[in-house]
Amino acid sequence: MGAESAEPASTQTGAVFLSYASQDAQAAQRICAALRSAGIEVWFDQSELRGGDAWDRQIRERIHDCRLFIALVSAHTEARDEGYFRHEWKLAVERTHHMSEKKAFLVPVVIDDTRERGASVPDKLHEVQWTRLPGGHAPRAFVERIKHLLSSELSPLSAVSSATPGIGERVPASLQWKPLLLAVAALLILATAAYFWISKHSAVSVAFAPPPHSIAVLPFVNLSGDKEQEYFSDGLTEELLNSMAEIEGLQVAARTSSFSFKEHPDIVTVAHKLNVATVLEGSVRRSEHTIRVTAQLINAVTGFHLWSKTYDRDLGDVLKLQTEIATAVAGALKVTLLGDVSAKIELGGTRNPAAFDAYLRGLKLARIASATTPMQCREPIGAFSEAIALDANYALAYAYRALITWDCVTNSPQWLQRTNEAKARADAERAVELAPNLAEGYVALSWLEVGLLNLEAADQACARALILAPGNDRVLYNCSLLAAYLGHADTAISSARHGVALDPLNPLSHRALGDTLRYARRYREAIAAYAASIAVDPEQSAETYALRGITYYLVGNLPLAQSSCEARPDTFRIEWCKAVVYHRLGRLGDAAAALAKLKQLAGEAAAYQYAEIHAQWGDRKVALEWLERAMQLGDPGLVYTKTDPLLDPLRQQPRFQAVEQALKFPQ
Numbered sequence: 274m275g276a277e278s279a280e281p282a283s284t285q286t287g288a289v290f291l292s293y294a295s296q297d298a299q300a301a302q303r304i305c306a307a308l309r310s311a312g313i314e315v316w317f318d319q320s321e322l323r324g325g326d327a328w329d330r331q332i333r334e335r336i337h338d339c340r341l342f343i344a345l346v347s348a349h350t351e352a353r354d355e356g357y358f359r360h361e362w363k364l365a366v367e368r369t370h371h372m373s374e375k376k377a378f379l380v381p382v383v384i385d386d387t388r389e390r391g392a393s394v395p396d397k398l399h400e401v402q403w404t405r406l407p408g409g410h411a412p413r414a415f416v417e418r419i420k421h422l423l424s425s426e427l428s429p430l431s432a433v434s435s436a437t438p439g440i441g442e443r444v445p446a447s448l449q450w451k452p453l454l455l456a457v458a459a460l461l462i463l464a465t466a467a468y469f470w471i472s473k474h475s476a477v478s479v480a481f482a483p484p485p486h487s488i489a490v491l492p493f494v495n496l497s498g499d500k501e502q503e504y505f506s507d508g509l510t511e512e513l514l515n516s517m518a519e520i521e522g523l524q525v526a527a528r529t530s531s532f533s534f535k536e537h538p539d540i541v542t543v544a545h546k547l548n549v550a551t552v553l554e555g556s557v558r559r560s561e562h563t564i565r566v567t568a569q570l571i572n573a574v575t576g577f578h579l580w581s582k583t584y585d586r587d588l589g590d591v592l593k594l595q596t597e598i599a600t601a602v603a604g605a606l607k608v609t610l611l612g613d614v615s616a617k618i619e620l621g622g623t624r625n626p627a628a629f630d631a632y633l634r635g636l637k638l639a640r641i642a643s644a645t646t647p648m649q650c651r652e653p654i655g656a657f658s659e660a661i662a663l664d665a666n667y668a669l670a671y672a673y674r675a676l677i678t679w680d681c682v683t684n685s686p687q688w689l690q691r692t693n694e695a696k697a698r699a700d701a702e703r704a705v706e707l708a709p710n711l712a713e714g715y716v717a718l719s720w721l722e723v724g725l726l727n728l729e730a731a732d733q734a735c736a737r738a739l740i741l742a743p744g745n746d747r748v749l750y751n752c753s754l755l756a757a758y759l760g761h762a763d764t765a766i767s768s769a770r771h772g773v774a775l776d777p778l779n780p781l782s783h784r785a786l787g788d789t790l791r792y793a794r795r796y797r798e799a800i801a802a803y804a805a806s807i808a809v810d811p812e813q814s815a816e817t818y819a820l821r822g823i824t825y826y827l828v829g830n831l832p833l834a835q836s837s838c839e840a841r842p843d844t845f846r847i848e849w850c851k852a853v854v855y856h857r858l859g860r861l862g863d864a865a866a867a868l869a870k871l872k873q874l875a876g877e878a879a880a881y882q883y884a885e886i887h888a889q890w891g892d893r894k895v896a897l898e899w900l901e902r903a904m905q906l907g908d909p910g911l912v913y914t915k916t917d918p919l920l921d922p923l924r925q926q927p928r929f930q931a932v933e934q935a936l937k938f939p940q
Contacts, residue, residue, distance in 0.1 A: 289419065290315040292361040296349040299386040300409025304343070307411035308419060309801035310783075329360075336364045340423050343380045344398060345409075352395055366397045377401075377422050384409050400484065401453030413481065430849035483550040484618070486606050489526040489543055490514040493566070494556040500794050506557040507532070508633030509566070509591070513553075516599040518744045519617040520870040522608040527746035527776035529769030544573030547777060555604060562626075564588055568598055570605050580605035588626035592619045595734075621668035628663035631656050632670050639677045650681035668708035675700035675717040679724060697721055712742035717752055723755060724909045729939045731755060738766070746776045750785050758912045758937060762793035780806040780813045787820060790917040795827045815841035819850040826854050827918055843872050852886045853919070864890070877902070885919040896920075897928045904932055911936060 289308060293301040316335050336342065340855045349693055350358060369378055382393065389403050406415060419821045490513060495506035511528050518525040526547045534543050542553050555568035569581035579599060586594050596615045603610055623629050635656035642649045657674035658684040660667050679697040701721055704714030719734035735752040742748050749772035756765035769786040776782040781906060787802035803821035807813070822837030831854065838850035848871040856864035868886060871879060880903035887896035900923070915938050923929040 285399065288335075288339050289315055289341045289343055289355055289423070290336055290361075291317045291343050293345035294349040294356055294358050297345050297347050297384060297409075300347075300406075301345055303409035304345075304382070304406065304411045305359040306805050307416055307714075310805040311416045311420060313416070313419060313423065314797065316872070332361060332366060333743070336361065337938060339369060339475050340378075341380055342368075342378055344394070346381055346383045346387055346392060346394060346403075347385050348387055351545075353388055354393075357692055359728050359815065362395055366395045369397055370418075380404065380419070380422075380619070381405050384415040386631070400687070416792065418498040420585045426625075434827055439509070452738045462888070468766075480866055481548050482546065483548045484524050485550055486522055486608050487524040487526070487549040488551045488553060488570075488602070489531045489534075489549045489555040490517065491543065491552060492532050493554070493568075496556045497560075502559060504634055505559055508636050511636065512591075513595055513598060516595040516618040517553075517602060518606060518742070519620075520599060520603050520875065521611050522705065523603060523606070523744075525744060525775070525823065527772075527779065527782075529746075529779035529781075530776045533745060540571050540573050540576065541623060549573060556718050559588075562588060564591065564594070566594065566598070568602075569901055588625050588629070588856060591621045591626070591629055592624055617710075621672070621704070623660070623665045623667045623670075625667075628660045628667055628670070628850065631663065632667065632673075633659035635660060635670070635673060635677075638672065638926040640937065642677065643680065650677060652683075653677050654940075666707055668711050669713060670699045671707065672704035672711065672717045677780045678715075679717070679721050694721075710741055712738045712745055712748055713733055715741065716745075716748055717756065720751055722908035723758075725910055726907060726909065726911055726936060728759065728912065728937060732759060732939045743771075744775065746772055746779075746782070749780065751776070753785055753789055755912075757789040757792040758916060760792075760916050765789040766793060766795075778809055780817065782812040783809060784817050784820070787817075789825070791820070791824050791827070791918070794918060796824050799824045815844040816846045819846035822850040822854060823919070826850075826857065830859055843870065845879065848874065849879075849882050849886065853889050856886075856890050862882070872915070877906060878908070879910075880906055881886075881908045881913070884923075885917065888920050890924045891922070893926065896923055897926060900929065900932055904935065914938075 291301055291305055301317065305315045308315050312801035316339060319586075343366070344362055344500060350356070353359075354746075364366050365379060372378060379398055379401050380430055381398045381401065383389070384402055386407075389399070393398075404415065406412075406806075417553045417791075479819045491511060493506045493510045493513075495503045497506070510532075514525060514528055514531065517523055518826075526549055526921050529548055529709065534837060543552055544550070550573055552573050553568060554570045554571070555566060558565040563585060565583065565585050566579070567583045570579045571577070582601065584594055584597065593615075596618045599618055600610065600614055603614075623632070635653050635667055638653035638656055642653050654674060655679055657670045657677065660670040661674065664670070665738075672736055675697045678693045678700065678899040681693070697717075700720055701714060701717040704711060705718060708714060715738035719731045719738060720929075722728070722731035724833050732755065735748075735755050738745075749768050753765050753768035753772060756762075756768060766786070766789045768784070772782045773786050773930045783802050783806035787799045790796075790799035790802055800821060803817055803824065808819070822834045822840075825831075825834035825837055834854045836857065837845060838854050848849045848867045851872060855867060869882070871882065871886075875882075880899050884899035884903060885895045887899060890896075900911075900920075911932075914933055914936060920929070
């Protein structure tokens with residue numbers, strides 16, 4: 274398969290060309306995502322081969338311009354005597370004839386158990402060190418080595434005298450035909466880079482560096498004999514995870530990433546994918562009035578059990594149980610407990626078992642609602658309302674009812690009516706009143722204030738939430754985005770990166786990082802973050818594809834911008850993306866049609882987006898009219914105004930400056 278440039282060919286420097294057989298696309302995508310997440314440009318095409326003279330010429334140009342050529346070797350390449358990847362290999366080898374012998378260029382990567390000796394590859398690929406990345410899982414050491422090769426004109430290890438060549442470096446002629454010495458050299462390289470097979474079926478790398486007090490909490494197994502009770506075991510696990518996140522000194526992987534291991538794969542796989550040193554797993558057996566919880570803490574490096582215990586409690590003692598387990602885990606990890614841990618863990622909770630049950634049902638229903646369009650709000654709001662009716666002081670239930678109410682209002686086609694605005698605000702304020710040190714209350718209040726364009730109040734609420742819960746993934750997600758909108762780029766990017774570290778398997782955490790980087794005008798890094806989001810979940814919503822398309826547009830790569838905008842079916846964001854990109858491509862009729870579809874989908878609710886589109890079309894007068902209309906409507910999209918690159922053509926206009934001033938962005 275060929276490769277697509279992340280930028281116009283004329284501006285590319287230091288890019289990596291990724292060549293692979295079509296059957297190895299998934300492994301190639303993993304390697305691509307790992308490199309792009311580190312800010313490395315990768316020329317990588319996921320479409321079917323188009324062929325033809327123009328395509329062939331384009332491939333030749335990109336292989337000529339790239340800095341490194343990565344050739345994926347596998348059973349699939351071995352089985353195919355013909356394939357476009359072989360043409361790419363030939364072009365890359367031809368380029369080496371014009372290079373210094375010391376220049377690192379070819380990087381063969383084996384993604385399965387294909388043996389190097391006798392492999393059907395050009396001789397030049399046998400002359401450089403091979404790297405094994407089973408399944409395309411690229412560890413940090415590999416990425417760092419690629420970055421080193423890209424940053425160096427000459428690799429310091431590429432001299433002929435080197436006995437242990439590095440990735441992509443030449444094997445001295447004296448070693449080329451000495452299998453034993455090659456095996457020793459390969460062993461040394463693999464040991465240094467820490468790449469190896471963990472098992473035949475689970476290929477992961479030990480080249481990871483988890484913090485010593487990092488932990489993932491896997492979903493506890495439901496042993497109640499009733500699948501309908503799974504919401505309880507899942508919810509209790511989530512509450513326990515949140516409890517441990519309250520302990521200063523513990524780094525806890527976020528729920529989305531931990532719960533991606535619902536089927537409980539081997540602990541080593543979990544640890545490497547989440548970059549944690551320990552894993553907590555267990556089971557829950559619930560009866561009418563009691564609960565039995567069994568928990569065990571495992572050292573993910575050694576596989577040894579560090580601690581285990583079984584708890585039998587009344588359902589009304591669940592809060593106390595969370596505290597006991599969390600403090601026991603902290604003790605096993607030798608974490609020094611500061612302050613009143615139980616007060617932090619039990620803050621905002623309830624001792625009413627029926628209220629707790631309703632709250633856990635609300636959490637599950639809220640997650641289901643968030644995946645529907647339009648959001649199905651009645652059931653989760655009803656469950657949280659039931660919890661509040663059973664315990665009028667249940668601060669967490671108020672906070673989550675506020676969040677789901679506001680999410681449903683803003684994601685509904687009728688959000689402009691804001692019929693539930695007063696209810697959401699009352700719930701958020703009640704949560705803060707009941708538990709002034711509960712971060713969830715401030716998150717709900719901040720997100721509500723953002724939607725109402727009360728930006729100073731939103732900023733203050735987020736600042737408070739970050740102080741109270743710096744390791745809470747929802748706090749990091751919401752507050753990193755708000756910081757980006759307000760122009761606090763360093764804070765935004767730092768918080769978003771922390772969110773990715775806590776929740777690496779959540780596509781939204783990577784997308785949030787992409788957003789913060791895009792608003793900071795760090796477009797290449799933003800594209801890498803969006804690519805990482807898509808790699809985690811290629812079937813996710815169209816919004817990530819549209820945002821990536823706009824970012825490609827901002828760096829001037831119109832072919833990839835168009836491809837990304839067209840990658841998903843028509844939606845609000847997809848039509849927005851197409852309207853902008855098609856116009857720059859000179860497809861004015863298609864751009865107008867995309868704008869017309871957007872207006873059919875959203876009406877005046879997308880007033881802000883119409884301002885963006887017309888600003889990019891060069892229609893400043895129309896753009897300003899829509900921006901002012903957005904102000905009249907109180908369009909929440911106006912929160913983007915200060916840092917939105919699509920509005921840059923308007924920034925010197927007095928009418929734009931009047932709008933920005935009226936929004937009262939905090940400094």
